[in-house]
Amino acid sequence: MSKKEIIEGYKGIMDLDLTNIPEYLKKETVELHMKDIEKYKGDQFKLKPHLRYENTVERVQKMYENIGIIQRKKKNIQLQEQIKHNEKYNKKGG
DSSP, rough: OOOOOOOOOOOOOOOEOOTSSSSHHHHHHHHHHHHHHHHHHHHHHHHHGSSSSSGGHHHHHHHHHHHHHHHHHHHHHHHHHHHHHHHHHHHOOO
């Protein structure tokens, strides 16, 4: 199996996978990818701040990540409380 060749994307631009691109096209493909990223940055800069990717999509993604962290912490606390409860009542009955 061949090694994956990935060129990192940028915010709203996906990573570029060169794995199945013919060798003679890779340089041009990477150059186009980098030009797309620069164009994207310019386009984002022209937008009003509240419409930019980092203030729309990224903000919502971070919010959901934080909600997930909080939910996992709460679930862990509930699990620990349930374990303590079970241990307490199992000792009484045994």
